[in-house]
Amino acid sequence: MTENKNTTQSHKNDLKNEFYEQYFDNCDYAVLRNDVGSFCTRSFLKNHISHTSGRVLEVGTGISSLLQDLPTFERYGIDISEKTITTVDALFKNKNIPAVFIVADAQRIPLPTAFFDVIVSAHTLEHIENDAAVMQECALLLKP
Numbered sequence: 001m002t003e004n005k006n007t008t009q010s011h012k013n014d015l016k017n018e019f020y021e022q023y024f025d026n027c028d029y030a031v032l033r034n035d036v037g038s039f040c041t042r043s044f045l046k047n048h049i050s051h052t053s054g055r056v057l058e059v060g061t062g063i064s065s066l067l068q069d070l071p072t073f074e075r076y077g078i079d080i081s082e083k084t085i086t087t088v089d090a091l092f093k094n095k096n097i098p099a100v101f102i103v104a105d106a107q108r109i110p111l112p113t114a115f116f117d118v119i120v121s122a123h124t125l126e127h128i129e130n131d132a133a134v135m136q137e138c139a140l141l142l143k144p
């Protein structure tokens with residue numbers, strides 16, 4: 001029974017990785033950034049950030065359009081997909097937007113404790129099996 005459960009989980013992980021690795025293949029950044037859902041989510045998050053500067057981390061950065069909207073911050077983004085990070089890093093470099101992008105699992109973020117002033121995430125936690133671990137990791141990374 002355990003072997004069957006592990007095989008099923010492995011298959012789910014393969015499908016998830018395939019989805020994330022193909023995320024940018026057939027989409028347009030401008031369309032994704034400017035659709036009403038993206039705009040409303042970014043507006044909501046920006047209006048609830050009390051800091052005006054410092055270090056910000058976006059967990060599950062995807063297209064990183066929120067980071068683009070935070071020019072007074074030192075910007076960091078993590079995503080589990082290497083292709084996503086490569087794509088968004090190139091996009092930001094092309095627009096001369098400084099940011100650090102890292103391929104990382106949100107449950108084990110390879111950055112220093114108490115490093116960030118703000119951590120944001122949108123449309124990510126529902127894709128992570130152990131979202132409590134992500135929240136614990138973020139709590140460690142936030143400055144007191």
